[in-house]
Amino acid sequence: MEIPYEVKPRRDTGLYNAKLGVWLFLASEVMLFGGLFSAYVFLRTGVQDGVDNPWPWGLNVHKGFVWLGFLNTLVLIASSVGVVFAWVALKERNWRKYQIYMYFVVACALVFMCVKGVEYNSKLNKHHGIKLVDNSVMEGAILDKTDRIRFEGTRAVFGLQGAHPAFLNDISDEKFPTFTATVQFKKDEEPIVTEISSESQLKKWFTQHRRIAARKLTAERTRYRKELESGNAKPVNLNTSATLVSSEPFNVNAKPTKVVGHSDTSVNYRDGSKVEGKLISDDVKFVMHEVDLQLVLPQKQRDSLVWDVIGDDHAKKQFFAKQQEEYNKMRDYYEGRGETIPDKMLRGHMLNLHYIDHEDHGHDGDHGDDPHKSEAKHSASGGDGEHHDYITVPRDKIKFMGNHGPRYGNYYALYFTMTALHGLHVVGGALVLLFFTVFGKKLYLKNPEHLANRVEVGGLFWHFVDLIWIFLFPLMYLL
C-alpha cells in the first residue's frame, strides 16, 4: 500500500506528513528537556542555602572537563553541518557525496560518545569527595578503594531469607575460604552441617536452604493458626539464621553503603547479615586536591575539622592566603562602587573553594607537636606507578564520601540525568542516520526525493540534539 504525502505536501498543511510529525515530536522533546532545565534552574538558585554537597562551580572543580565539553561541542556542530550537506547532496542527486557526509556524521557521534565515556569514567572512578562532620568538604581521590572497611572474618551469621547475604560480594576474590555452614531450625533438631569451598557452591547451598526454611516457616505458621483456633497456641518458633565458620581467616572489603555499622570485632550489614572477626583498618586514604569550606561559616573556618584531618599547616596557610587574595579582588570591586560585599558572595565558592598545591607540601616542618598530625601524611605508589601524597581520614569524622556519581549532589544528579538522556538521543539519532546511509540505496534509486525527505526529518532531530547540547555545555561546564 502506498502511504500518501511522503513526498508531496498535503494541501491543507502545506507539509509532507513526516515533517509535521517530527516537529510535533520535537515540540514534546522540548518539554522533556525543558522539565530538566527547569529542575536545574530550581536547584541551582537554591544552592546557597542548601544542605546538599556544594555545587562544583565550573572552573574550580572540573577544569579538565571544560575542554572535553568544548571538544564535544565542536564535534556536534561539525556533525550538524555534515547532516545539512548530506541532505543537500541528496537534493543534488549525488549519492556518493551523501554517503561520505553521513559517515562523517556517524563518526562524529561516535567521537562524542567516546569523549563522554572518558568523562564519565573520570567522574565515577577517579574523582571523589569527602564531607566531614562539620560540613567541610575535601575534593580529591580515594586511594585503592580504601573507602571500604578492611576486615578479617572468621565467622558469618545471616538469615535464610531474601537475597544472597550482602557480605558475599565483599569477600576478597583472591582465595575463597573453606566454610562449615550450620543451620539448626529448632533446638531439638540435629543441626545441618555442610562443607563449602566455593562461592557458587555457597550460593547454591543458600538457595536450597532458603527453600527449606520457607517451607518450614509455612508449616510452623499453619500449626500456629490451627492452635489459635483451639485456644492454646505456642508462638512460631523457628531459627532461620545460618552460620558460616571458616577454617582460616578470610578477607572482607565491606562497601560502606551496604553497612550499618562496624566495630573492632564485627561488621553489620544493612540486610541483617554480620561478619565477625578482626578489623584490619577502616581509615580512608585520600589524595587531596581542593578544600571547600562553602558550608562552613566564615568565622568557624580557621577551626574547621578539615585542618586537623589534613594535619598540615602549609595547606591551611595556602588556603587562607588564596582566600585573602580573592577577598581583596572582591573588596576592590565592591568598594569601587561604594558597596559592601554581599553575604552571598562571602559564602560563595570564590572565597571558600581552593586548590591545595602538593608540590611543596610538608616542608615547613612546623607541625611536629602533635604526633597524630605529623603522621597523618604519607606517600604511596598507585598501581599506575604514580606517586601520591595522601592523608589518612578517620572514618568517624566523615559525614559522606563518594565518587562524583549522581548521589554526590544535586549538580551531579542533574549532570548525569541530562547528559545521559542527551547521549541516548545522540546514539538513537546516529543509528537512524546510519540506517538511511547503509540501506538507503534502494529507495534512492526508486524515489530520491523520498529519501531526501527522510534525511531532512532525521536531520531535524539531529539538529535538535545539537541545540540541546549548545545549552548544556555552558550550563554544565562553564557558568
Add this chain to the structure above:
Amino acid sequence: MSEEVHDWDSHKKTYWAVGIALFVFTFVTIILGIWEPLDLGPPGPTPADYVIGLAVAGTKASLVALIFMHLNHEKGLIYKTLLFTFLFFVSLMALTLFAAADPIVESYDTRETTNGKLTE
C-alpha cells in the same frame, strides 16, 4: 512538490557561513567562560555572566533552528505548533520562579551575617 530549480550553491554558502559562525561562537563561549578580564560583574559566575553566556548560547541555538532546521521559511502550521511549545516552556520555567518567590522557610544559616567583612 513542484520541481523548481533550486540554487543549491547559494544555500551551501549560507550553510558554510552558519557552520563557521557556530564554531566562532563556541570559542566566544569558552573565552567568556575562562578568561578572567571578560568575567563580568563581581568575580566568579554571577548573573551578568549567566545572561551573556546564555545570550551567546541562544544566538547559536537560533542559528541552528533558523538556518539548519529551515525555520526561517517554514509553513504556518509549524509556527503555530512551536508557539504552543514556547508558551508551555515559558510557563514551565516560570514554575521555578513561583517556588523561589515563595520559600518555605528562611535558609538555616543566614542569621549569622558577617556584614560585608571576613570574620577572623
